[in-house]
Amino acid sequence: MTRPPRSADPAERILDELLLRAPRHPAPPALRARLRLLVGPAARPAPRPRAWAALAPALAAGLVLVAGGLLVGRAGREGGEAGALVAEAVNDHLRVLARQQPPDIASGGPHQVKPWFEGRLDFAPDVPSPPGDDVRLKGGSVGYVFDRKAAVLEYAARGHAATLLVFRAGGRPWPEARAASRVGFQIVLWRSGDLGHALVSDLPAPELAEVAAALGAGAAPRGAH
Known part of the structure; x- marks a missing residue:
């Protein structure tokens, strides 16, 4: 398969990666009939590049919701609980990247973000201070890791987006890696x-x-798998 040109836009890059990895199956006859009704007999012009760029975040969000379960399911088979946790974390990060709204609480620093979670979570999450000028706390919101609420903290780290999920770990096996x-x-x-x-x-x-x-x-990770 020919790999599309790499986009500089994060949402379009996520969409490219998900499209490359999405399984391909023929559409059922009922779905094809519904699509024909929606689209109509006349071919519609392709959107201009600027329109595509505007639609990319919303399309990426939709693909995340569809592909997220597939990622978690496959990871669970390949790596058990550890694989499922890793896939869940990646899916949550993709949702943050595809979301077009700002964080629920914009950052004025950890001293403003941490109190915002009071009454919204049944625990007090860690809200670490940025370690230097190259890491910035953008804000936070409430999300989920599996069936439990989590603090979703958004950072800009060395020019890249980073998501820190904080959640109750009790009752779930914790991966060794x-x-x-x-x-x-x-x-x-x-x-x-x-x-x-x-x-x-x-x-x-x-x-x-x-x-x-x-x-x-704490200590640096022991290695990736």
């Missing part, structure tokens, strides 16, 4: 008491390990 790679993203996992943390970004693995250590992960 502390670093992983999935569909072009790096993931660092660590625990602090009962809280689990998953940091996801497309930063190179050594750089993400440094950011994770500065955010509270």
Whole structure:
């Protein structure tokens, strides 16, 4: 398969990657009939490049919702609980990238973001301070990791988007490996008491390990799989 030109826009890049990895199956007859009714007999002109760029985030969000379950399911078969957790973290990061709205609480610093979670979560999440000028806390929102609520913290790290998920880890097996790679993203996992943390970004693995250590992960990860 010919790989499309790599886009500089993050949403279009995510869409390209998901389209390349999406399974291809013939559409059922009923679906083809419904599409014909929606589209009509006349061919519609292709959108202009600017229109495509505007639609890319919404299309990427839709593909994330469709492909997310496939990613988690396949990871669960390949790597058990560890694979499922890694895939869940990547899916959550993709949802953040595809979302067109700003964070629910824009960052004025951890001292503003952390109190915002009171009453919205049943635990007090860690909201690490940015370790330097090259890492910035953009804000936070409430999301889910599997069936439990999570703090979703958005960072700009060395010119890349990074998502830190903080959630209750009790009751779930915790993977021994502390670093992983999935569909072009790096993931660092660590625990602090009962809280689990998953940091996801497309930063190179050594750089993400440094950011994770500065955010509270402790020692550098033992290696990716």
